[in-house]
Amino acid sequence: MKILKDILYKVPMEAVIGNTGLTVSSIHFDSRKVEFNDVFVAVKGTVSDGHQFITTAVNQGALAVICQEMPKQIVNGVTYVQVANSQRALAIMAANYYDSPSENLKLVGVTGTNGKTTVATLLYHLFSKAGFKVGLLSTVNIMVGEKTYAASHTTPDSLTINSYLKLMNDEGVEYCFMEVSSHGIAQDRTTGLKFAGGIFTNLSHDHLDYHKTFAEYRDVKKLFFDQLPASAFALINADDKNGAVMLQNTKAEKQTYALKTYADFNAKILENQFSGLLLKINGDEVWSKLIGNFNAYNILAIYAAGSLLGLEKLENLRLISELNSVSGRFQYVVSDKKITAIVDYAHTPDALKNVLETINAIRTKNEELITVVGCGGDRDKTKRPKMGNIAAALSSKVIFTSDNPRTEDPEEILKDVEAGVDALDFKKTMTVVNRNQAIKTACQLANPNDIILIAGKGHETYQEVNGVRSDFDDYKIVNEYLSQLEK
Numbered sequence: 001m002k003i004l005k006d007i008l009y010k011v012p013m014e015a016v017i018g019n020t021g022l023t024v025s026s027i028h029f030d031s032r033k034v035e036f037n038d039v040f041v042a043v044k045g046t047v048s049d050g051h052q053f054i055t056t057a058v059n060q061g062a063l064a065v066i067c068q069e070m071p072k073q074i075v076n077g078v079t080y081v082q083v084a085n086s087q088r089a090l091a092i093m094a095a096n097y098y099d100s101p102s103e104n105l106k107l108v109g110v111t112g113t114n115g116k117t118t119v120a121t122l123l124y125h126l127f128s129k130a131g132f133k134v135g136l137l138s139t140v141n142i143m144v145g146e147k148t149y150a151a152s153h154t155t156p157d158s159l160t161i162n163s164y165l166k167l168m169n170d171e172g173v174e175y176c177f178m179e180v181s182s183h184g185i186a187q188d189r190t191t192g193l194k195f196a197g198g199i200f201t202n203l204s205h206d207h208l209d210y211h212k213t214f215a216e217y218r219d220v221k222k223l224f225f226d227q228l229p230a231s232a233f234a235l236i237n238a239d240d241k242n243g244a245v246m247l248q249n250t251k252a253e254k255q256t257y258a259l260k261t262y263a264d265f266n267a268k269i270l271e272n273q274f275s276g277l278l279l280k281i282n283g284d285e286v287w288s289k290l291i292g293n294f295n296a297y298n299i300l301a302i303y304a305a306g307s308l309l310g311l312e313k314l315e316n317l318r319l320i321s322e323l324n325s326v327s328g329r330f331q332y333v334v335s336d337k338k339i340t341a342i343v344d345y346a347h348t349p350d351a352l353k354n355v356l357e358t359i360n361a362i363r364t365k366n367e368e369l370i371t372v373v374g375c376g377g378d379r380d381k382t383k384r385p386k387m388g389n390i391a392a393a394l395s396s397k398v399i400f401t402s403d404n405p406r407t408e409d410p411e412e413i414l415k416d417v418e419a420g421v422d423a424l425d426f427k428k429t430m431t432v433v434n435r436n437q438a439i440k441t442a443c444q445l446a447n448p449n450d451i452i453l454i455a456g457k458g459h460e461t462y463q464e465v466n467g468v469r470s471d472f473d474d475y476k477i478v479n480e481y482l483s484q485l486e487k
């Protein structure tokens, strides 16, 4: 129970009808969840407009309504507050409602096209190993100390974020690492949070269905750094051509990391093998169990963040060498017949290119690389031909297959993917719509020492078709086929 006026602290209000001194129970932005004495926040969404559900919310017992346009019908006893931006108001209200939990721990946000889950999760493990109680908000899961909760989004809505941060406060969590997606920034899910630091991994093609242009996508990411306070650090990858853009207007302390250019934190790859990476970071050598050039960036980013957050240098390096790869990110198994299967969450052109180049750099010429890949439905269509092109160009054989078709026709998605394949590479490709069958085919085609890459779904344990999620786990399935076929 809270007083409405207190929940509205710092929310710029344009008009008020009724009394803000009343006591309310919970805040909701979905009318279907509203109960007696709640506050309903009407948000204009991408599919529908929450303002259409104000009457329903009031009928269900809402005591207060926050909206961008006052409804025509005003109900006696209900308080209506008009704001310029309901989503922003919701985020500020969420922080107020949960007593500003981000201020009671050190919150670090990780943004960029690829590597957010990897960097945030590695930081969670690094600080846990260093003896701290740590929180994590990621695509894969939410962690409050040792307790695991299911994640529905990469960056959840502001009410969910603040409720978990509050739980972290209650459990004595000192550091929280969270992924900050472009959708999250654009929809004000992170507004009102106090960050101690922001990390930029990289920027490449993704989500152009939602942001329309690359410049808009970039500027949304930049907004996160623009909003950091002066007390925070803004740590960016200086090798990425958009890294400097992120720092243009930030008040935070500017920090850089890079492998190719001069930066505050520098690394060099000394060895890059299937067993891991040997890196020289600011003059010191460290072995990591993580594989591939792109992981050198991720490791350097966590080393830099660890150092900026006060970890002592040698302890930082020692703990980094103990870290394991993140679930569904270059997760591999070697079968009895020496076939290697790698499951990786690469679902953008850049991630797919990186992971294929990493495998090609490590494998010898007579080993084949068989790639199983597709693209999700109801998401950016322009990445499909690019991913088709990259997969075919950088593999010995490719099996195009369904990812999460969602509400789209899987065969149509696959046509978009195939359309990007160069004529000369076409003979290397085939299409098997059913993902389970595609993985089986890859296992049947593989000879000893060959490598199978299954890309796109990583840690996911379901496949979504027409709104229904059925059990599906790439890693489990490939393990089963490899052991069956080798009997």
Ligand SMILES: CC(=O)N[C@H]1[C@@H](OP(=O)(O)OP(=O)(O)OC[C@H]2O[C@@H](n3ccc(=O)[nH]c3=O)[C@H](O)[C@@H]2O)O[C@H](CO)[C@@H](O)[C@@H]1O[C@H](C)C(=O)N[C@@H](C)C(=O)N[C@H](CCC(=O)O)C(=O)O
Pocket: 029, 030, 031, 032, 042, 043, 044, 045, 046, 047, 048, 049, 050, 051, 053, 152, 153, 154, 155, 156, 157, 181, 182, 183, 184
């Ligand atoms: C495109 C997108 O981001 N959509 C998010 C958005 O929903 P929306 O704008 O479509 O909402 P809507 O259906 O139009 O409804 C508008 C409002 O009316 C309300 N409503 C609706 C129906 C009703 O009966 N009553 C009612 O009150 C809704 O609760 C909502 O407040 O706001 C919702 C609440 O926060 C999110 O759950 C939803 O995420 C959807 C499920 C989604 O798939 N999002 C993906 C694209 C996403 O956010 N991905 C990023 C990761 C990207 C990356 O990896 O880089 C993420 O951070 O997870």
Ligand SMILES: Nc1ncnc2c1ncn2[C@@H]1O[C@H](COP(=O)(O)OP(=O)(O)OP(=O)(O)O)[C@@H](O)[C@H]1O
Pocket: 112, 113, 114, 115, 116, 117, 118, 119, 139, 154, 179, 201, 202, 294, 295, 297, 298, 328, 329, 330, 344, 345, 346, 347, 350, 351, 352, 354, 355, 458
């Ligand atoms: N620093 C990096 N640069 C480029 N590619 C990377 C990097 N780190 C990881 N990848 C690739 O991108 C894939 C996704 O990595 P990760 O899950 O860490 O990214 P993400 O940013 O969290 O993705 P999402 O947008 O789905 O949340 C990995 O499986 C790997 O193929």
Ligand SMILES: N[C@H](CCC[C@H](N)C(=O)O)C(=O)O
Pocket: 154, 347, 375, 376, 377, 379, 403, 404, 456, 457, 460
């Ligand atoms: N966070 C990403 C995940 C994509 C994963 C891929 N398996 C798919 O379903 O498209 C997105 O929402 O675009």
Ligand SMILES: [Mg+2]
Pocket: 116, 117, 118, 138, 139, 140, 154, 179
């Ligand atoms: Mg992620």
